[in-house]
Amino acid sequence: MTHSLDHLPSAKEVGTYDPATLAHNFSDLHPPLTPRQAIIESQRCLYCYDAPCVEACPSDIDIPSFIRQISENNINGAAETILEANILGGSCARVCPTEILCERSCVRNHDAECQPVLIGLLQRYATDHMQFESHPFKRAASTGRHIAVVGAGPAGLSCAHRLAMLGHQVTVFEAEQKPGGLNEYGIARYKMTDDFARKEVEFLLEVGGIDLQYGQRLGYNLELSTLQQQYDSVFLGLGLGASRALGLTGENAPGLMPAVDYIKTLRQTDDLGSLTVAKRCIVIGAGNTAIDMATQMARLGATEVTLVYRRGVEAMSATDHEQEIAKANGVHMVTWAQPDEILLDDQGRVAGMRFAKTVEQAGQLTSTGETIEIAADAIFKAIGQSFDNTSLADATAAELARDGERIHVNEMFQTSLPNVYAGGDCVKPGQDLTVQAVQHGKLAAHAIHQALAAQQEAA
Amino acid sequence: MNTTPFNTLSFPGKKNSGDSVVNGVDLSVNFAGIKAPNPFWLASAPPTDKAYNVVRAYEAGWGGVVWKTLGEEPPAVNVSSRYSAHYGKNREVIGFNNIELITDRSLEINLKEITQVKKDWPDRALIVSIMVPCNEEAWAYILPLVEATGADGIELNLGCPHGMPERGMGAAVGQNPDLIEKVTYWCKKHYSKPVIVKLTPNITDIRVGAQAALRGGADAVSLINTINSITSIDLDNMVAKPTVGHQSTHGGYCGSAVKPIAMNMVAEIARDPATPTLPISGIGGISTWRDAAEFIALGSGSVQVCTAAMLNGFRIVEEIKDGLSRWMAEKGYDSIEAFSRKAIPQTTDWKHLDINFKTIAKIDQDLCIECGRCYIACEDTSHQSIAKLTELNGARRYEVIEEECVGCNLCQITCPVENCITMVPQETGQPFLAWDNDPRNPFRVAS
Numbered sequence: 001m002t003h004s005l006d007h008l009p010s011a012k013e014v015g016t017y018d019p020a021t022l023a024h025n026f027s028d029l030h031p032p033l034t035p036r037q038a039i040i041e042s043q044r045c046l047y048c049y050d051a052p053c054v055e056a057c058p059s060d061i062d063i064p065s066f067i068r069q070i071s072e073n074n075i076n077g078a079a080e081t082i083l084e085a086n087i088l089g090g091s092c093a094r095v096c097p098t099e100i101l102c103e104r105s106c107v108r109n110h111d112a113e114c115q116p117v118l119i120g121l122l123q124r125y126a127t128d129h130m131q132f133e134s135h136p137f138k139r140a141a142s143t144g145r146h147i148a149v150v151g152a153g154p155a156g157l158s159c160a161h162r163l164a165m166l167g168h169q170v171t172v173f174e175a176e177q178k179p180g181g182l183n184e185y186g187i188a189r190y191k192m193t194d195d196f197a198r199k200e201v202e203f204l205l206e207v208g209g210i211d212l213q214y215g216q217r218l219g220y221n222l223e224l225s226t227l228q229q230q231y232d233s234v235f236l237g238l239g240l241g242a243s244r245a246l247g248l249t250g251e252n253a254p255g256l257m258p259a260v261d262y263i264k265t266l267r268q269t270d271d272l273g274s275l276t277v278a279k280r281c282i283v284i285g286a287g288n289t290a291i292d293m294a295t296q297m298a299r300l301g302a303t304e305v306t307l308v309y310r311r312g313v314e315a316m317s318a319t320d321h322e323q324e325i326a327k328a329n330g331v332h333m334v335t336w337a338q339p340d341e342i343l344l345d346d347q348g349r350v351a352g353m354r355f356a357k358t359v360e361q362a363g364q365l366t367s368t369g370e371t372i373e374i375a376a377d378a379i380f381k382a383i384g385q386s387f388d389n390t391s392l393a394d395a396t397a398a399e400l401a402r403d404g405e406r407i408h409v410n411e412m413f414q415t416s417l418p419n420v421y422a423g424g425d426c427v428k429p430g431q432d433l434t435v436q437a438v439q440h441g442k443l444a445a446h447a448i449h450q451a452l453a454a455q456q457e458a459a
Numbered sequence: 460m461n462t463t464p465f466n467t468l469s470f471p472g473k474k475n476s477g478d479s480v481v482n483g484v485d486l487s488v489n490f491a492g493i494k495a496p497n498p499f500w501l502a503s504a505p506p507t508d509k510a511y512n513v514v515r516a517y518e519a520g521w522g523g524v525v526w527k528t529l530g531e532e533p534p535a536v537n538v539s540s541r542y543s544a545h546y547g548k549n550r551e552v553i554g555f556n557n558i559e560l561i562t563d564r565s566l567e568i569n570l571k572e573i574t575q576v577k578k579d580w581p582d583r584a585l586i587v588s589i590m591v592p593c594n595e596e597a598w599a600y601i602l603p604l605v606e607a608t609g610a611d612g613i614e615l616n617l618g619c620p621h622g623m624p625e626r627g628m629g630a631a632v633g634q635n636p637d638l639i640e641k642v643t644y645w646c647k648k649h650y651s652k653p654v655i656v657k658l659t660p661n662i663t664d665i666r667v668g669a670q671a672a673l674r675g676g677a678d679a680v681s682l683i684n685t686i687n688s689i690t691s692i693d694l695d696n697m698v699a700k701p702t703v704g705h706q707s708t709h710g711g712y713c714g715s716a717v718k719p720i721a722m723n724m725v726a727e728i729a730r731d732p733a734t735p736t737l738p739i740s741g742i743g744g745i746s747t748w749r750d751a752a753e754f755i756a757l758g759s760g761s762v763q764v765c766t767a768a769m770l771n772g773f774r775i776v777e778e779i780k781d782g783l784s785r786w787m788a789e790k791g792y793d794s795i796e797a798f799s800r801k802a803i804p805q806t807t808d809w810k811h812l813d814i815n816f817k818t819i820a821k822i823d824q825d826l827c828i829e830c831g832r833c834y835i836a837c838e839d840t841s842h843q844s845i846a847k848l849t850e851l852n853g854a855r856r857y858e859v860i861e862e863e864c865v866g867c868n869l870c871q872i873t874c875p876v877e878n879c880i881t882m883v884p885q886e887t888g889q890p891f892l893a894w895d896n897d898p899r900n901p902f903r904v905a906s
Binding site for chain 1: 548549550826828829830831832834835847855875876
């Protein structure tokens with residue numbers, strides 16, 4: 001995946017960090033709460049009525065209830081409260097931007113109340129410390145229906161688990177060799193330590209009735225029309241597999257690659273020291289992927305990491321909290337500059353980039369005519385993901401109504417094709433958050449269940 | 460011999476642990492003839508079991524000590540595992556429970572130590588707690604021995620709720636007014652200094668015990684002793700705590716949790732026409748200067764502390780003295796006596812309350828954090844007097860429906876923000892009307 005960087009040294013060769021420090025750099029960014037800390041923090045929850053945090057949670061977790069359960073040392077109860085609303089509550093506790101969701105709406109943000117309750121860390125405490133003798137959710141009697149789920153990411157897994165609970169048989173088709181989607185391949189390594197993504201999926205599958213098939217990629221060795229014919233319903237939980245292009249000459253030059261591809265390698269490696277490191281690198285983008293890329297490169301031992309964004313910080317989709325993490329890791333932020341030319345050395349490898357300074361005039365971004373050059377051994381683009389066009393290229397998939405690029409769905413997560421549903425990053429109404437994908441999958445499962453039940457009654 | 464360690468030598472500005480004047484306020488008391496530099500005494504309990512502890516308490520600044528209860532020979536024998544707690548969710552100790560008996564040291568050693576400590580610390584109050592069987596001979600034997608120590612007075616332990624009642628002592632006496640009177644009478648007969656009768660709360664009407672003590676000639680009462688209690692059950696082994704082997708027994712409850720019960724009992728005696736001037740030493744969950752001030756306002760002439768010292772050490776008396784003296788200076792009270800009983804005239808029977816008084820809740824919208832606790836409390840369990848509204852920007856807004864509000868205080872109590880909800884007395888235009896005189900009262904007294 002990182003062949004584009006093969007000419008660069010490894011982290012071990014760069015030698016900024018010894019192996020122990022390197023391992024430490026990729027351990028938990030936010031250490032979990034100890035039992036004592038969890039009890040003390042749980043006491044801070046005011047157990048609000050119609051709590052604002054619940055309204056802010058995309059997956060409708062009953063936050064005051066699970067925190068009160070923690071305060072009563074009922075950890076399994078707390079975990080079940082979380083998981084019944086969000087079966088991936090463990091990973092959401094790690095990756096949710098709580099600072100813009102539940103914790104932002106906590107009433108303890110008011111001036112006199114100092115700071116919000118640490119809801120994310122409490123959720124992690126409950127899900128880390130639960131101890132069930134068997135899977136806590138039971139399956140309803142078999143409905144005899146079989147549903148295909150495409151994609152074993154958060155949306156697909158959530159949908160599959162809920163469908164299984166409702167008594168359906170589920171087959172999940174996953175393009176990669178491991179389940180989890182971005183939890184497994186895309187989230188920064190220090191946010192998802194100790195192989196948690198895999199463990200969480202193992203737990204989820206304990207519900208039973210879910211068959212996972214790997215290496216099954218829609219548009220390549222899997223066709224939507226076949227799924228539509230062979231299964232009672234289909235749920236599409238596709239990811240956005242393609243990285244957007246800069247549209248500049250030299251886009252394929254050694255040294256330039258998508259950030260998500262690098263992160264995928266970083267997440268899968270057993271040997272951090274073997275990863276190639278660009279001592280001086282540029283990350284282009286303004287989202288959490290850009291932040292994750294820049295921060296991880298710094299933590300691997302890069303000495304000059306520059307994050308470049310064409311607009312100002314206020315327009316960045318990465319939260320303030322994420323930006324602070326990058327700054328704390330020594331990442332330079334350059335704003336109001338857009339890629340103009342990829343600078344190559346005499347061997348045609350990346351040597352840096354020229355940026356055109358920008359300014360916003362009447363809502364339009366225009367060049368000021370001024371340029372800046374930043375020397376770099378590698379450029380990572382994190383300017384957004386899009387559909388791998390082949391995935392929706394078969395005759396049936398091509399008929400799916402779209403909202404722009406994304407698949408159009410109604411409020412019941414139904415696509416324009418009969419019995420085909422979709423949710424997660426591949427549909428329009430979303431914030432591209434893990435927690436949002438989980439909610440889509442869960443709601444789509446209920447919609448599928450209701451539709452099948454209605455068909456049965458009508459028959 | 461009383462040596463003064465080098466590091467406690469006085470120097471200008473250094474506070475002496477026995478100074479009665481703190482922050483310019485005189486905290487000294489003369490309680491039923493017992494003088495002390497301040498009203499803060501350690502109650503008869505483990506912290507006052509021997510000279511070592513008592514000396515440390517005096518060094519720390521306690522005004523007096525009630526020495527742990529002496530009894531007949533042979534001394535009591537205690538079990539191992541003695542205390543347990545009722546915890547708040549954050550592991551703060553709300554209530555404390557013990558199954559310890561009276562002193563388990565010999566009478567001779569105790570008397571010797573008491574004599575020496577009194578000699579070394581003449582300015583501090585030293586009171587000896589006593590419990591012997593309910594016959595005159597037993598009391599006639601021990602009282603002269605105690606008198607010979609030079610201690611300032613005695614406190615009759617008629618309240619111990621565990622172990623001793625099974626032997627016909629402690630609460631077994633304190634629950635029988637005739638026995639209280641009789642034992643007090645014997646004490647006055649065989650002992651020349653002040654006699655304080657410690658009352659048990661494990662009765663139906665505390666006033667009966669106080670009246671009996673007064674009839675017997677008591678110089679003062681002290682209350683409350685501990686309350687019968689079981690603090691918690693080990694649900695794995697189905698046994699209460701503290702656990703002795705595989706069993707447990709009820710203990711005596713004290714600590715912050717008992718303060719409201721103790722204060723009511725103190726007030727009951729203070730406002731009882733039968734005991735209008737009987738000095739009261741208040742006991743029960745006192746851990747801060749404010750607790751002490753409240754007990755004094757309800758009629759206590761001195762206060763006794765135990766649990767707070769057991770949980771924090773003797774040093775807490777410094778904060779108590781400092782806090783109380785600053786508050787007294789601010790209020791213009793120049794002595795403990797100056798505000799003792801100040802809250803009694805306003806403490807009355809329900810039937811004398813003004814039935815026409817009306818207060819209603821007011822929510823300060825600027826302080827409100829929109830938690831909704833007041834709303835759900837009122838809606839589910841009270842008078843449906845708070846409306847839940849949503850502002851155009853999505854913010855919640857809670858408003859009191861004034862015509863429905865009965866002024867119960869529940870919303871104010873459940874609100875996490877201090878002063879956000881206040882109870883505002885209303886101008887009703889109606890005169891004071893006690894239930895005694897209310898026309899709706901079938902047993903009214905014509906006014």
